[in-house]
Amino acid sequence: MKSAASSAPLFAGPLAIGTLSAPGGAAFPGLVVPDGRVLDLRTALDEPALTALTLLERWEAELPRLHGFAGDPAGDWLPLDGLSVHAPLEPRQIFQSGANYRQHVIDLEVAHRAQDDPRTVEEARAEIAAIMDKRAAEDLPYVFIGLPTTIAGPYDDVVLPSWAKKPDWELELAAVISRPAYRVTVEEALEHVAGYTIANDLTDRATVFRRDMPAIGTDWLRCKNAPGFTPLGPWIVPAGSIADPSDLRVTLKLNGDTMQDESTKDMIFGVARMVSYISQTAQLLPGDLVLTGSPAGNGMHWGRLLRDGDVMDGSVTGLGAQRTHCVAEETS
Secondary structure, eight states: OOBOOTTSOOBSSSOEEEEEEOTTSOOEEEEEETTTEEEEHHHHTTOTTOOHHHHHHTHHHHHHHHHHHHTOTTSOEEESTTSEEEOSOOOSOEEEEESOBHHHHHHHHHHTOOTTOOSOHHHHHHHHHHHHHHHHHHTOOEEEEEOGGGEEOTTSOEEEOTTOSSEEOOEEEEEEEOSOBSSOOHHHHGGGEEEEEEEEOOEEGGGSBOSSOGGGOBOHHHHHOSTTOEEBOSOBEEGGGOSOTTSOEEEEEETTEEEEEEEGGGBSSOHHHHHHHHHTTSOBOTTOEEEOOOOSOOHHHHTOOOOTTOEEEEEETTBOEEEEEEEEOOOO
């Protein structure tokens, strides 16, 4: 885990929640304020065993107290500089959305076309655009499940497995659940969202589709669930500080070059529709993550996949920024 740079972009609003540690110390849930101070919430709330997850379970009751702490300069504040920043929480469940940005889906459709596909590029783009319009009209998001063991910190190294031949980036807006949600309406859905964070949902493009039996379709276990394949954070920013989650800029730079730079306006299904849709089948629990899909500009689009030594810088408006270094897996 690496320390947050003091020059890292600030988050929106008066406070955010992170999980941090001092050198040689245990990780703790921290209240972070924009000027770079951190309050250890185990001490502030007099709960030595407190975690970000237990805080989220009491989110509505604790949020006013958190605002009170943020406005009190006399607290036992620590400087952010010098602390290690971990993933902001250990989620119970991860729900991932695919094919949720129009331009991204169009790009992937063109990139994955078979060599003998008789369609022109324009025909392929028009066909997939029509499919997405139909999905939007019929309220059919595409959601699958990820493993909590993929979570890594926002400044951790990303180990590229030796078997992953086409590792790719997918920077995304992630919603963090605070209240159990089961069969909630779209209108009710955002009441169950504590806040938002950043996720980079890495994918090995070479193993997305089963080649031994194409009729099986996608293999999400293989292509997305390597340890550390979901750098998360740095912060959970309360929902009240984000005016409109459907109007945020998602930006990823690879070695300083901008690869993704798209507004969440391009999402086919917004956060409320996604949470509601998931809840019709599964029960969402406090601490769950809902990843909302990745915008255009992935490696498949650029013809440039991740490799040893690459540096990814990801940011989402109002949520801060993460920086991760890619390291090839050591093999004997």
